Amino acid sequence: MRNRLLTLCLLWLSIAAGHAQQALEIIKANRSFAASNYSIYPDTALPVLTPAPEGKVPFYISHYGRHGSRYIENRKGFDIPYNMLCKADSMNELTDVGKKALKVMRVIFADTEKHWGDLTSFGQKQHRGIARRMMENFPEVFEGPAIVDARSTIVPRCILSMGAALNVMTMNNPELRISMKASQEDMWYMNHQDPVLRKNGMGGDAKTPYDEYMSSRKHNERLMDLLFVHPDSVKGVISDIWLNYYLIKMGLFQMNTHLYKETYLTDIFTAKEIYRLWQWENVWWYLMHGPCPLNGGHQPYTQRYLLRQIISDADDHFKMERPGVQLRFGHETVLLPLTCLIGINGFDFETSNLEEVEKNGWWASKVFPMGSNLQFIFYRKDIHDEDVLFKVLLNEKEATLPIPTDVAPYYHWKDFRTHYLKKIDDYEQLRKAAAEKR
Numbered sequence: 001m002r003n004r005l006l007t008l009c010l011l012w013l014s015i016a017a018g019h020a021q022q023a024l025e026i027i028k029a030n031r032s033f034a035a036s037n038y039s040i041y042p043d044t045a046l047p048v049l050t051p052a053p054e055g056k057v058p059f060y061i062s063h064y065g066r067h068g069s070r071y072i073e074n075r076k077g078f079d080i081p082y083n084m085l086c087k088a089d090s091m092n093e094l095t096d097v098g099k100k101a102l103k104v105m106r107v108i109f110a111d112t113e114k115h116w117g118d119l120t121s122f123g124q125k126q127h128r129g130i131a132r133r134m135m136e137n138f139p140e141v142f143e144g145p146a147i148v149d150a151r152s153t154i155v156p157r158c159i160l161s162m163g164a165a166l167n168v169m170t171m172n173n174p175e176l177r178i179s180m181k182a183s184q185e186d187m188w189y190m191n192h193q194d195p196v197l198r199k200n201g202m203g204g205d206a207k208t209p210y211d212e213y214m215s216s217r218k219h220n221e222r223l224m225d226l227l228f229v230h231p232d233s234v235k236g237v238i239s240d241i242w243l244n245y246y247l248i249k250m251g252l253f254q255m256n257t258h259l260y261k262e263t264y265l266t267d268i269f270t271a272k273e274i275y276r277l278w279q280w281e282n283v284w285w286y287l288m289h290g291p292c293p294l295n296g297g298h299q300p301y302t303q304r305y306l307l308r309q310i311i312s313d314a315d316d317h318f319k320m321e322r323p324g325v326q327l328r329f330g331h332e333t334v335l336l337p338l339t340c341l342i343g344i345n346g347f348d349f350e351t352s353n354l355e356e357v358e359k360n361g362w363w364a365s366k367v368f369p370m371g372s373n374l375q376f377i378f379y380r381k382d383i384h385d386e387d388v389l390f391k392v393l394l395n396e397k398e399a400t401l402p403i404p405t406d407v408a409p410y411y412h413w414k415d416f417r418t419h420y421l422k423k424i425d426d427y428e429q430l431r432k433a434a435a436e437k438r
Contacts, residue, residue, distance in 0.1 A: 024272065035253070038252055039370070063328060066330060066331055068127050094229070119161060130396070146177065149179050150180045151326075151328050153182065220244040251264075278365070304341065307341060344401060349361075403416060
C-alpha cells in the first residue's frame with residue numbers, strides 16, 4: 001500500500017508542475033486518476049512549502065475538506081452493469097471474460113452491500129494524515145490551548161472524517177480547545193446546492209455541445225465483442241454505452257476499498273477506453289460546476305454562501321490573540337465549485353469549446369480526490385498587524401489566485417476580501433435584477 005501511495009504522489013506532483021504530461025499518459029500509469037471524484041488522495045511525498053514572509057507567523061487556518069475514501073453511495077452504479085451481465089448469462093451469451101467479470105462483480109457487490117456511502121478505512125487514514133501534516137507544517141497554530149472549531153455536514157462519512165482528523169490533533173496536543181458540530185443549522189453554507197443553478201447545468205446552449213462531445217467517446221464495440229458470444233443478439237437487453245460506463249466505474253470505485261488489489265474489471269479495458277470515459281466525465285463536471293459560458297457561466301456561485309462564511313470567520317478570528325483553526329468537512333460538489341469561484345490554479349477558465357477544457361488543464365480530478373481539501377493559512381506579526389497575509393493550499397500544495405500580489409505565493413487578505421466580496425455582491429445584484437424582470 002505504501003508503494004501504491006508513493007506512486008500516486010509522484011504522479012500528482014508531475015500534474016502540479018504543468019500540463020506537459022497529458023491526461024492519457026497519467027491514466028496509463030495510474031488508472032485511479034480516471035475515477036474523477038473517486039480518485040485516491042496522495043498523502044505522502046508532498047512538496048516543501050515556501051517559508052513564511054519575514055516577521056510573519058501563522059496564526060489561523062481556515063479549511064474545507066471533502067470526506068475521505070468511501071464506498072459507492074447507491075446501488076445504481078452496480079445494478080446497471082450487474083443486471084445486464086446477469087441477463088446475458090441467463091441467455092448463455094457470456095464469454096469466459098464475461099463470466100469472470102460477472103464473478104468479480106458479485107464479490108464487489110457482496111462487499112459493498114450495507115456499506116453504501118460509508119467511509120472506508122482508507123478514508124479515515126487519509127484524514128489522519130492530512131491532520132498530522134497540518135500540525136507539522138504549521139505548529140504555531142496548534143500551540144497550547146489553541147482553538148479548533150470543527151464542523152461537518154450531517155452525512156456520516158463526513159462526520160467520521162472529522163473525527164479521524166480531530167483524533168490525531170488531540171493525541172498530538174491534548175491541550176487543544178476543540179469544539180465539534182454536525183447540524184442542519186450549518187447546512188445552508190456547508191453544503192448549499194442552489195436549485196436554480198444546479199437545474200441549469202445542462203441548460204442554455206450546453207446540451208447539444210455536450211452530446212456532440214460525448215458522441216465519439218461513449219460507445220465501445222470492442223467491449224461487446226469481448227464479453228458476449230453473439231454481441232448482436234444481446235443488443236436488445238444491453239446498452240453498450242451504459243455497460244461501458246458503469247463497468248469501468250465499478251472497477252474504479254473499488255480502489256477506495258480493501259478490494260483495491262482486485263483489478264480485473266479495469267484490466268478488461270485499455271487505457272484509452274478509460275481515458276475516454278474520463279474526458280466525458282470531466283466535461284460533465286465542467287458544465288455542472290465550472291464557469292462554462294454555455295449555461296451562463298454562473299455554476300460556481302452555488303458556493304457564494306460558503307465563501308462569505310470563510311471571509312466572515314476569518315475576520316472574526318483576527319480579533320483573537322489565541323491561534324486557531326476552522327475545520328469544515330463536506331463534499332466534492334462544494335469543493336469543486338468553490339475552487340472555480342475563487343479561481344484557484346486557473347479553475348475559473350471559461351470556454352464554450354468543450355474540446356478546450358482538457359487542453360487548458362481544467363481537470364476536475366486535480367481538485368476533488370477523496371479527502372481533497374482547501375486550506376487558507378494566515379500570517380501576521382501580532383494582533384495589531386493589519387497587513388494579514390495568507391496563502392492557499394489545494395490538496396496541501398501551494399496554489400495561485402487571480403489577484404495581484406507582491407509576495408507570491410502569499411497574498412494580502414485585504415485584497416482578497418475586497419475582490420471576492422465584490423464578486424459575490426455583483427452576482428447577487430445580477431440575480432436580483434433578473435428575478436425582478438420575471
